[in-house]
Amino acid sequence: MRRRWKRRRSSRIVVAVALSLGLLVPLGWLWAGSLVPGSFSVMGMGHPDYGGGTRDPSHDMHAAGWDGPPPAPGDVPVTALTGPRSGDPDVDVTVVARSEMISLAPGATVEGLTLNHTSPGPTIRARQGDLVQVRLVNESVERGTTLHWHGVDLPNAEDGVAGITQDAVPPGGEHVYRFVAEDPGTYWYHSHQASHIQVREGLFGVLVVEPPTVASGLDVVAAVHTYPGGRRTVDGTAGEKRVPAAPGTPVRVRVVNTDNGPLRTQVAGAPFRVLAVDGRDIDDPGEVTRRSVQVPAGGRADLGLVTPADGSAVRVELGVGGDTALVVGPDGAPGPDPTEPDGELDLLAYGSPAQLGFDPTAADRRFEYSIGRRPGFVDGVPGYHWSINGRLYPDMPMFMVAEGDVVTVTVDNHSGELHPMHLHGHHAVVLSRNGEPASGSPRWVDSLDVAPGETYEIAFVADNPGVWMFHCHHLEHAAEGLVTHLAYRGFTTPFLIGGPAGNEPE
Protein backbone atom coordinates (compact mmCIF):
# COMPACT_ATOMS: atom_id res chain seq x y z
CA MET A 1 0.00 0.00 0.00
CA ARG A 2 2.55 2.42 1.21
CA ARG A 3 4.92 1.48 -1.63
CA ARG A 4 2.26 2.05 -4.19
CA TRP A 5 1.56 5.44 -2.65
CA LYS A 6 5.25 6.26 -2.78
CA ARG A 7 5.50 5.23 -6.37
CA ARG A 8 2.51 7.34 -7.21
CA ARG A 9 4.07 10.29 -5.44
CA SER A 10 7.36 9.98 -7.29
CA SER A 11 5.61 9.63 -10.61
CA ARG A 12 3.70 12.76 -9.72
CA ILE A 13 6.98 14.53 -9.13
CA VAL A 14 8.28 13.26 -12.45
CA VAL A 15 5.16 14.55 -14.17
CA ALA A 16 5.42 17.91 -12.38
CA VAL A 17 9.09 18.26 -13.27
CA ALA A 18 8.41 17.25 -16.86
CA LEU A 19 5.53 19.70 -17.07
CA SER A 20 7.55 22.58 -15.69
CA LEU A 21 10.49 21.67 -17.89
CA GLY A 22 8.10 21.44 -20.81
CA LEU A 23 7.09 24.98 -19.97
CA LEU A 24 10.43 26.36 -18.83
CA VAL A 25 12.59 25.04 -21.64
CA PRO A 26 10.58 26.71 -24.42
CA LEU A 27 10.18 29.81 -22.24
CA GLY A 28 13.92 29.89 -21.60
CA TRP A 29 14.49 29.37 -25.28
CA LEU A 30 12.15 32.25 -26.11
CA TRP A 31 13.80 34.38 -23.46
CA ALA A 32 17.31 33.63 -24.74
CA GLY A 33 16.22 34.15 -28.33
CA SER A 34 14.87 37.59 -27.48
CA LEU A 35 18.14 38.92 -26.07
CA VAL A 36 19.54 41.77 -28.13
CA PRO A 37 23.33 41.95 -28.23
CA GLY A 38 24.95 45.12 -26.91
CA SER A 39 26.25 45.89 -30.34
CA PHE A 40 24.86 44.91 -33.73
CA SER A 41 24.26 46.05 -37.28
CA VAL A 42 20.69 46.80 -38.37
CA MET A 43 21.64 44.96 -41.55
CA GLY A 44 21.55 41.80 -39.48
CA MET A 45 18.39 42.73 -37.61
CA GLY A 46 15.06 41.15 -38.26
CA HIS A 47 13.57 39.20 -41.03
CA PRO A 48 13.96 40.13 -44.68
CA ASP A 49 10.71 40.78 -46.51
CA TYR A 50 10.97 41.10 -50.29
CA GLY A 51 7.36 42.11 -50.76
CA GLY A 52 6.84 39.45 -53.41
CA GLY A 53 9.29 41.47 -55.44
CA THR A 54 9.57 40.91 -59.14
CA ARG A 55 13.18 42.02 -58.93
CA ASP A 56 14.54 40.14 -55.97
CA PRO A 57 17.84 41.17 -54.49
CA SER A 58 20.57 38.81 -55.53
CA HIS A 59 21.69 38.02 -52.04
CA ASP A 60 20.10 37.74 -48.64
CA MET A 61 21.61 40.50 -46.56
CA HIS A 62 20.51 38.83 -43.37
CA ALA A 63 22.12 35.47 -43.80
CA ALA A 64 25.12 36.38 -41.64
CA GLY A 65 23.32 37.11 -38.37
CA TRP A 66 23.79 40.01 -35.99
CA ASP A 67 26.93 41.40 -37.59
CA GLY A 68 25.14 41.73 -40.88
CA PRO A 69 26.35 40.21 -44.09
CA PRO A 70 29.97 40.36 -45.12
CA PRO A 71 30.07 43.19 -47.64
CA ALA A 72 29.29 41.85 -51.09
CA PRO A 73 31.49 43.11 -53.90
CA GLY A 74 30.08 46.39 -55.09
CA ASP A 75 28.04 47.10 -51.94
CA VAL A 76 27.88 50.81 -51.26
CA PRO A 77 28.19 52.03 -47.67
CA VAL A 78 25.57 54.61 -46.75
CA THR A 79 28.42 56.99 -45.86
CA ALA A 80 28.90 57.45 -49.61
CA LEU A 81 25.36 58.84 -49.96
CA THR A 82 26.10 62.40 -48.88
CA GLY A 83 24.84 65.75 -50.02
CA PRO A 84 27.28 67.96 -51.96
CA ARG A 85 30.58 67.94 -50.05
CA SER A 86 31.97 70.98 -51.82
CA GLY A 87 30.58 74.39 -52.64
CA ASP A 88 29.73 77.39 -50.49
CA PRO A 89 26.53 76.87 -48.56
CA ASP A 90 23.65 79.31 -49.10
CA VAL A 91 22.44 78.69 -45.57
CA ASP A 92 25.14 78.15 -42.97
CA VAL A 93 24.10 77.49 -39.38
CA THR A 94 25.94 76.24 -36.34
CA VAL A 95 23.86 74.77 -33.54
CA VAL A 96 25.31 73.95 -30.16
CA ALA A 97 23.52 71.29 -28.13
CA ARG A 98 23.58 71.67 -24.38
CA SER A 99 22.03 70.09 -21.35
CA GLU A 100 20.73 73.03 -19.30
CA MET A 101 17.66 74.90 -18.05
CA ILE A 102 15.20 75.99 -20.74
CA SER A 103 13.28 79.19 -20.20
CA LEU A 104 9.75 79.02 -21.46
CA ALA A 105 7.63 82.15 -21.69
CA PRO A 106 6.02 83.39 -19.55
CA GLY A 107 8.67 82.93 -16.93
CA ALA A 108 8.79 79.15 -16.47
CA THR A 109 11.94 77.08 -16.59
CA VAL A 110 12.39 73.38 -17.15
CA GLU A 111 15.45 71.19 -17.18
CA GLY A 112 16.15 69.89 -20.65
CA LEU A 113 18.21 70.15 -23.81
CA THR A 114 18.78 73.27 -25.88
CA LEU A 115 20.20 74.27 -29.23
CA ASN A 116 21.97 77.64 -29.09
CA HIS A 117 20.53 78.09 -25.58
CA THR A 118 16.90 77.80 -26.71
CA SER A 119 14.25 75.19 -27.24
CA PRO A 120 12.97 74.95 -29.87
CA GLY A 121 16.32 75.55 -31.54
CA PRO A 122 16.66 78.20 -34.24
CA THR A 123 14.14 78.09 -37.08
CA ILE A 124 16.20 77.44 -40.19
CA ARG A 125 14.83 79.06 -43.35
CA ALA A 126 16.14 78.14 -46.77
CA ARG A 127 15.01 78.82 -50.32
CA GLN A 128 14.31 75.92 -52.70
CA GLY A 129 17.58 74.87 -54.31
CA ASP A 130 19.74 76.27 -51.51
CA LEU A 131 22.69 74.31 -50.26
CA VAL A 132 22.10 74.03 -46.52
CA GLN A 133 24.95 73.41 -44.12
CA VAL A 134 24.31 72.76 -40.45
CA ARG A 135 27.17 72.19 -38.07
CA LEU A 136 26.02 70.39 -34.95
CA VAL A 137 28.31 70.86 -31.96
CA ASN A 138 27.61 68.78 -28.88
CA GLU A 139 28.74 70.73 -25.88
CA SER A 140 27.12 68.79 -23.06
CA VAL A 141 24.53 66.21 -24.11
CA GLU A 142 25.98 63.28 -22.29
CA ARG A 143 24.55 60.36 -24.24
CA GLY A 144 25.62 61.95 -27.51
CA THR A 145 23.22 63.38 -30.03
CA THR A 146 22.38 63.80 -33.75
CA LEU A 147 20.06 65.85 -35.93
CA HIS A 148 17.50 64.05 -38.07
CA TRP A 149 15.76 66.13 -40.78
CA HIS A 150 12.21 64.92 -40.36
CA GLY A 151 10.33 64.85 -43.67
CA VAL A 152 13.25 65.99 -45.80
CA ASP A 153 13.91 63.46 -48.54
CA LEU A 154 17.66 64.00 -48.45
CA PRO A 155 20.63 61.72 -49.19
CA ASN A 156 20.86 58.90 -46.67
CA ALA A 157 24.18 59.91 -45.07
CA GLU A 158 22.58 63.23 -43.98
CA ASP A 159 19.60 61.53 -42.28
CA GLY A 160 21.03 61.86 -38.78
CA VAL A 161 20.13 58.46 -37.32
CA ALA A 162 22.60 57.23 -34.70
CA GLY A 163 23.76 53.73 -35.52
CA ILE A 164 22.51 53.75 -39.11
CA THR A 165 23.75 56.85 -40.91
CA GLN A 166 26.30 58.14 -38.38
CA ASP A 167 27.64 57.70 -34.87
CA ALA A 168 26.07 59.76 -32.10
CA VAL A 169 28.11 62.95 -31.65
CA PRO A 170 29.74 62.75 -28.21
CA PRO A 171 30.19 65.75 -25.90
CA GLY A 172 33.01 67.77 -27.39
CA GLY A 173 32.34 66.40 -30.87
CA GLU A 174 30.68 67.80 -33.95
CA HIS A 175 29.03 66.69 -37.19
CA VAL A 176 28.30 68.63 -40.37
CA TYR A 177 25.12 68.04 -42.39
CA ARG A 178 24.99 69.28 -45.98
CA PHE A 179 22.06 68.90 -48.33
CA VAL A 180 20.22 70.73 -51.08
CA ALA A 181 16.77 71.92 -50.00
CA GLU A 182 14.93 70.43 -52.95
CA ASP A 183 11.31 70.48 -51.86
CA PRO A 184 9.63 73.59 -50.49
CA GLY A 185 7.65 72.97 -47.35
CA THR A 186 7.54 72.73 -43.57
CA TYR A 187 9.92 70.29 -41.89
CA TRP A 188 11.55 69.87 -38.54
CA TYR A 189 14.75 68.54 -37.13
CA HIS A 190 15.34 66.58 -33.95
CA SER A 191 17.75 64.31 -32.20
CA HIS A 192 17.69 60.68 -33.35
CA GLN A 193 19.82 59.46 -30.46
CA ALA A 194 17.73 58.32 -27.49
CA SER A 195 15.07 60.26 -29.33
CA HIS A 196 12.23 59.31 -26.98
CA ILE A 197 14.06 61.25 -24.26
CA GLN A 198 15.96 63.94 -26.16
CA VAL A 199 13.05 65.19 -28.28
CA ARG A 200 10.76 65.49 -25.27
CA GLU A 201 13.53 67.33 -23.41
CA GLY A 202 13.65 69.92 -26.18
CA LEU A 203 16.28 68.93 -28.74
CA PHE A 204 14.42 69.96 -31.88
CA GLY A 205 13.70 72.90 -34.18
CA VAL A 206 11.85 73.84 -37.37
CA LEU A 207 13.15 73.92 -40.95
CA VAL A 208 11.22 75.88 -43.55
CA VAL A 209 12.05 75.57 -47.23
CA GLU A 210 10.49 78.47 -49.11
CA PRO A 211 9.47 78.31 -52.75
CA PRO A 212 11.43 80.46 -55.24
CA THR A 213 8.80 83.19 -55.05
CA VAL A 214 7.46 83.90 -51.62
CA ALA A 215 3.76 84.71 -51.27
CA SER A 216 2.88 88.09 -49.79
CA GLY A 217 1.65 88.23 -46.23
CA LEU A 218 2.84 86.63 -43.05
CA ASP A 219 4.56 83.29 -42.73
CA VAL A 220 4.64 81.98 -39.18
CA VAL A 221 5.73 78.79 -37.52
CA ALA A 222 3.72 77.10 -34.77
CA ALA A 223 5.76 74.28 -33.28
CA VAL A 224 3.71 72.57 -30.59
CA HIS A 225 5.62 70.78 -27.86
CA THR A 226 5.00 69.33 -24.43
CA TYR A 227 8.03 69.53 -22.15
CA PRO A 228 8.80 67.21 -19.23
CA GLY A 229 6.37 68.06 -16.46
CA GLY A 230 3.56 68.38 -18.98
CA ARG A 231 3.93 72.03 -19.99
CA ARG A 232 2.33 72.49 -23.44
CA THR A 233 3.84 75.21 -25.56
CA VAL A 234 3.87 76.79 -28.97
CA ASP A 235 7.38 77.90 -30.01
CA GLY A 236 8.46 77.78 -26.39
CA THR A 237 5.52 79.86 -25.12
CA ALA A 238 3.01 78.30 -22.77
CA GLY A 239 -0.62 79.17 -23.52
CA GLU A 240 -1.36 81.83 -26.12
CA LYS A 241 1.16 83.34 -28.44
CA ARG A 242 0.21 86.63 -30.13
CA VAL A 243 1.22 87.36 -33.70
CA PRO A 244 0.64 90.99 -34.75
CA ALA A 245 -1.04 91.32 -38.14
CA ALA A 246 -3.02 94.12 -39.81
CA PRO A 247 -6.61 93.44 -40.90
CA GLY A 248 -6.78 91.71 -44.27
CA THR A 249 -3.33 90.07 -44.04
CA PRO A 250 -2.91 86.66 -45.65
CA VAL A 251 -1.20 84.36 -43.15
CA ARG A 252 0.39 80.97 -43.55
CA VAL A 253 0.63 79.12 -40.25
CA ARG A 254 3.03 76.19 -40.31
CA VAL A 255 1.77 73.85 -37.60
CA VAL A 256 4.39 71.32 -36.50
CA ASN A 257 3.46 68.55 -34.07
CA THR A 258 6.60 67.59 -32.15
CA ASP A 259 4.72 65.55 -29.52
CA ASN A 260 3.95 61.85 -29.32
CA GLY A 261 0.18 62.11 -29.72
CA PRO A 262 -2.05 63.56 -32.44
CA LEU A 263 -2.74 67.30 -32.49
CA ARG A 264 -6.23 68.53 -33.29
CA THR A 265 -5.99 72.02 -34.64
CA GLN A 266 -8.65 74.41 -35.89
CA VAL A 267 -9.04 78.03 -36.85
CA ALA A 268 -11.65 80.12 -35.05
CA GLY A 269 -12.69 83.54 -36.30
CA ALA A 270 -12.00 83.06 -40.02
CA PRO A 271 -12.36 80.47 -42.74
CA PHE A 272 -9.13 78.70 -43.67
CA ARG A 273 -7.52 76.28 -46.10
CA VAL A 274 -5.04 73.44 -45.60
CA LEU A 275 -2.36 74.57 -48.03
CA ALA A 276 0.06 71.72 -47.45
CA VAL A 277 0.56 68.55 -45.43
CA ASP A 278 4.00 67.20 -44.54
CA GLY A 279 5.74 69.66 -46.86
CA ARG A 280 3.63 68.81 -49.93
CA ASP A 281 1.06 71.21 -51.39
CA ILE A 282 -2.58 70.19 -51.52
CA ASP A 283 -4.04 70.64 -55.00
CA ASP A 284 -6.91 73.09 -55.04
CA PRO A 285 -7.56 73.31 -51.29
CA GLY A 286 -11.09 74.54 -50.63
CA GLU A 287 -12.05 77.01 -47.93
CA VAL A 288 -13.46 75.44 -44.78
CA THR A 289 -14.98 76.79 -41.58
CA ARG A 290 -15.14 75.28 -38.12
CA ARG A 291 -13.38 72.08 -39.06
CA SER A 292 -10.61 70.50 -37.08
CA VAL A 293 -7.52 69.12 -38.78
CA GLN A 294 -5.63 66.26 -37.21
CA VAL A 295 -1.84 66.55 -37.39
CA PRO A 296 -0.09 63.27 -36.57
CA ALA A 297 2.88 63.18 -34.22
CA GLY A 298 5.82 64.33 -36.33
CA GLY A 299 3.46 65.67 -39.02
CA ARG A 300 2.93 69.20 -40.29
CA ALA A 301 -0.04 71.12 -41.69
CA ASP A 302 0.22 74.56 -43.30
CA LEU A 303 -2.98 76.52 -42.70
CA GLY A 304 -3.85 79.53 -44.85
CA LEU A 305 -6.13 82.28 -43.55
CA VAL A 306 -6.78 86.00 -43.92
CA THR A 307 -7.17 88.20 -40.86
CA PRO A 308 -10.71 89.69 -40.79
CA ALA A 309 -11.28 93.15 -42.25
CA ASP A 310 -13.19 94.22 -39.11
CA GLY A 311 -9.97 94.25 -37.07
CA SER A 312 -10.73 91.21 -34.95
CA ALA A 313 -8.16 88.49 -34.37
CA VAL A 314 -8.08 84.88 -35.46
CA ARG A 315 -7.38 82.08 -33.07
CA VAL A 316 -5.46 79.05 -34.34
CA GLU A 317 -6.18 76.48 -31.69
CA LEU A 318 -3.34 74.05 -31.18
CA GLY A 319 -5.25 71.34 -29.42
CA VAL A 320 -9.00 71.87 -29.59
CA GLY A 321 -10.38 72.70 -26.16
CA GLY A 322 -6.94 73.48 -24.75
CA ASP A 323 -5.34 76.84 -24.07
CA THR A 324 -2.39 76.53 -26.47
CA ALA A 325 -3.10 78.82 -29.42
CA LEU A 326 -1.73 81.35 -31.84
CA VAL A 327 -3.74 84.55 -31.83
CA VAL A 328 -3.20 86.47 -35.06
CA GLY A 329 -4.47 90.02 -35.49
CA PRO A 330 -3.98 93.69 -34.66
CA ASP A 331 -2.34 94.36 -31.29
CA GLY A 332 -4.82 94.01 -28.46
CA ALA A 333 -7.65 92.84 -30.72
CA PRO A 334 -9.82 90.31 -28.94
CA GLY A 335 -9.61 86.78 -30.30
CA PRO A 336 -12.71 84.64 -30.61
CA ASP A 337 -13.53 82.28 -27.78
CA PRO A 338 -12.49 78.65 -28.17
CA THR A 339 -15.19 76.80 -30.07
CA GLU A 340 -16.01 73.19 -30.72
CA PRO A 341 -15.52 72.39 -34.41
CA ASP A 342 -18.45 70.97 -36.37
CA GLY A 343 -16.35 68.00 -37.36
CA GLU A 344 -13.01 66.90 -38.69
CA LEU A 345 -11.75 67.75 -42.14
CA ASP A 346 -11.21 64.52 -44.04
CA LEU A 347 -7.94 64.94 -45.93
CA LEU A 348 -8.74 61.81 -47.94
CA ALA A 349 -11.44 63.76 -49.77
CA TYR A 350 -10.02 67.30 -49.67
CA GLY A 351 -8.82 69.21 -52.76
CA SER A 352 -8.75 67.96 -56.33
CA PRO A 353 -7.20 64.78 -57.72
CA ALA A 354 -3.96 65.17 -59.67
CA GLN A 355 -1.36 63.02 -61.37
CA LEU A 356 0.79 60.89 -59.08
CA GLY A 357 3.65 60.54 -61.54
CA PHE A 358 3.75 56.74 -61.15
CA ASP A 359 1.37 53.82 -61.29
CA PRO A 360 0.80 52.15 -57.93
CA THR A 361 -1.29 49.40 -59.54
CA ALA A 362 1.90 48.18 -61.20
CA ALA A 363 3.81 47.84 -57.92
CA ASP A 364 7.06 45.88 -57.95
CA ARG A 365 6.72 45.12 -54.25
CA ARG A 366 3.72 44.95 -51.96
CA PHE A 367 4.36 44.94 -48.25
CA GLU A 368 2.17 44.36 -45.25
CA TYR A 369 2.82 46.37 -42.10
CA SER A 370 0.40 44.90 -39.61
CA ILE A 371 0.67 46.40 -36.15
CA GLY A 372 -0.49 44.38 -33.20
CA ARG A 373 0.43 43.36 -29.68
CA ARG A 374 1.25 40.02 -28.23
CA PRO A 375 2.78 38.43 -25.18
CA GLY A 376 6.42 37.46 -25.41
CA PHE A 377 9.93 38.54 -24.57
CA VAL A 378 11.73 41.60 -25.93
CA ASP A 379 15.37 41.68 -24.90
CA GLY A 380 14.61 39.25 -22.10
CA VAL A 381 11.73 41.30 -20.72
CA PRO A 382 8.39 39.49 -20.65
CA GLY A 383 5.40 41.62 -21.58
CA TYR A 384 2.62 42.42 -23.93
CA HIS A 385 4.73 43.90 -26.72
CA TRP A 386 4.14 45.69 -30.03
CA SER A 387 4.30 43.32 -32.98
CA ILE A 388 4.67 43.85 -36.70
CA ASN A 389 3.34 41.06 -38.90
CA GLY A 390 3.22 38.98 -35.71
CA ARG A 391 6.91 39.51 -34.93
CA LEU A 392 8.48 41.17 -31.92
CA TYR A 393 11.53 43.45 -31.79
CA PRO A 394 14.25 42.87 -32.92
CA ASP A 395 12.89 40.16 -35.21
CA MET A 396 10.91 42.77 -37.17
CA PRO A 397 10.50 42.68 -40.93
CA MET A 398 13.20 44.43 -42.95
CA PHE A 399 11.52 45.77 -46.08
CA MET A 400 13.88 45.08 -48.97
CA VAL A 401 13.66 47.07 -52.20
CA ALA A 402 15.69 47.83 -55.28
CA GLU A 403 16.20 51.33 -56.58
CA GLY A 404 13.37 52.29 -58.92
CA ASP A 405 10.79 49.92 -57.45
CA VAL A 406 7.22 51.04 -57.13
CA VAL A 407 6.20 50.00 -53.63
CA THR A 408 2.87 49.69 -51.86
CA VAL A 409 2.49 49.17 -48.12
CA THR A 410 -0.73 48.12 -46.44
CA VAL A 411 -0.60 49.37 -42.88
CA ASP A 412 -3.18 48.00 -40.52
CA ASN A 413 -3.51 48.45 -36.81
CA HIS A 414 -5.10 45.91 -34.51
CA SER A 415 -3.05 46.90 -31.47
CA GLY A 416 -5.73 48.94 -29.72
CA GLU A 417 -3.70 52.18 -29.81
CA LEU A 418 -3.07 54.87 -32.40
CA HIS A 419 0.30 54.86 -34.17
CA PRO A 420 1.73 57.79 -36.15
CA MET A 421 3.82 55.93 -38.73
CA HIS A 422 6.87 57.71 -40.11
CA LEU A 423 8.96 56.68 -43.11
CA HIS A 424 12.34 58.33 -43.45
CA GLY A 425 13.67 59.62 -46.76
CA HIS A 426 10.46 59.25 -48.79
CA HIS A 427 6.99 60.68 -49.17
CA ALA A 428 4.24 58.14 -49.71
CA VAL A 429 0.86 58.87 -51.21
CA VAL A 430 -2.27 57.63 -49.45
CA LEU A 431 -4.23 55.36 -51.80
CA SER A 432 -7.04 54.24 -49.53
CA ARG A 433 -8.35 54.01 -46.00
CA ASN A 434 -10.31 50.95 -44.90
CA GLY A 435 -10.68 50.02 -48.57
CA GLU A 436 -12.18 53.38 -49.52
CA PRO A 437 -10.05 55.01 -52.26
CA ALA A 438 -8.72 58.53 -51.74
CA SER A 439 -10.79 60.99 -53.74
CA GLY A 440 -9.20 64.38 -53.07
CA SER A 441 -5.83 65.90 -53.77
CA PRO A 442 -2.99 63.40 -53.65
CA ARG A 443 -2.03 63.33 -50.00
CA TRP A 444 1.72 62.85 -49.75
CA VAL A 445 2.83 62.04 -46.24
CA ASP A 446 5.88 61.18 -44.22
CA SER A 447 3.83 60.83 -41.02
CA LEU A 448 0.47 59.06 -41.00
CA ASP A 449 -1.88 58.41 -38.10
CA VAL A 450 -3.23 54.87 -38.18
CA ALA A 451 -5.97 54.54 -35.59
CA PRO A 452 -6.96 51.21 -34.02
CA GLY A 453 -9.00 49.21 -36.51
CA GLU A 454 -7.84 51.23 -39.51
CA THR A 455 -6.12 49.99 -42.65
CA TYR A 456 -4.27 52.33 -45.00
CA GLU A 457 -2.74 51.57 -48.33
CA ILE A 458 0.13 53.85 -49.25
CA ALA A 459 2.52 53.88 -52.21
CA PHE A 460 5.86 55.39 -53.08
CA VAL A 461 8.71 55.12 -55.53
CA ALA A 462 11.95 53.74 -54.07
CA ASP A 463 14.07 56.55 -55.48
CA ASN A 464 16.34 57.38 -52.55
CA PRO A 465 18.82 54.58 -51.86
CA GLY A 466 20.12 53.74 -48.42
CA VAL A 467 18.89 52.30 -45.16
CA TRP A 468 15.89 54.14 -43.76
CA MET A 469 13.90 53.84 -40.57
CA PHE A 470 10.17 53.16 -40.85
CA HIS A 471 8.79 53.49 -37.33
CA CYS A 472 6.12 54.75 -35.01
CA HIS A 473 6.63 58.41 -34.10
CA HIS A 474 5.07 57.95 -30.72
CA LEU A 475 8.71 57.83 -29.71
CA GLU A 476 7.98 55.81 -26.58
CA HIS A 477 6.45 53.13 -28.80
CA ALA A 478 9.54 53.20 -31.00
CA ALA A 479 11.75 52.75 -27.95
CA GLU A 480 9.53 49.80 -26.99
CA GLY A 481 10.30 48.19 -30.34
CA LEU A 482 7.84 49.52 -32.92
CA VAL A 483 10.65 49.96 -35.43
CA THR A 484 11.46 48.57 -38.85
CA HIS A 485 13.71 49.54 -41.73
CA LEU A 486 13.50 49.96 -45.46
CA ALA A 487 16.72 48.82 -47.10
CA TYR A 488 17.88 49.08 -50.69
CA ARG A 489 19.68 46.25 -52.43
CA GLY A 490 23.39 46.85 -52.64
CA PHE A 491 23.62 49.35 -49.78
CA THR A 492 24.89 48.69 -46.32
CA THR A 493 25.74 50.62 -43.18
CA PRO A 494 29.09 50.48 -41.41
CA PHE A 495 27.56 51.83 -38.19
CA LEU A 496 26.40 49.77 -35.24
CA ILE A 497 23.55 50.03 -32.80
CA GLY A 498 25.29 50.17 -29.43
CA GLY A 499 28.96 49.86 -30.29
CA PRO A 500 31.67 52.19 -29.02
CA ALA A 501 29.56 55.30 -29.75
CA GLY A 502 26.65 53.98 -27.66
CA ASN A 503 24.23 54.48 -30.56
CA GLU A 504 20.62 54.20 -29.54
CA PRO A 505 18.43 55.69 -32.28
CA GLU A 506 15.11 55.31 -30.49
Ligand code: C2O
Ligand atom coordinates in the same frame (compact mmCIF):
# COMPACT_ATOMS: atom_id res chain seq x y z
CU1 C2O B 1 11.07 62.29 -36.62
CU2 C2O B 1 12.74 58.58 -37.12
O1 C2O B 1 11.93 60.44 -36.84
Ligand code: CU
Ligand atom coordinates in the same frame (compact mmCIF):
# COMPACT_ATOMS: atom_id res chain seq x y z
CU1 CU C 1 2.95 53.81 -31.81
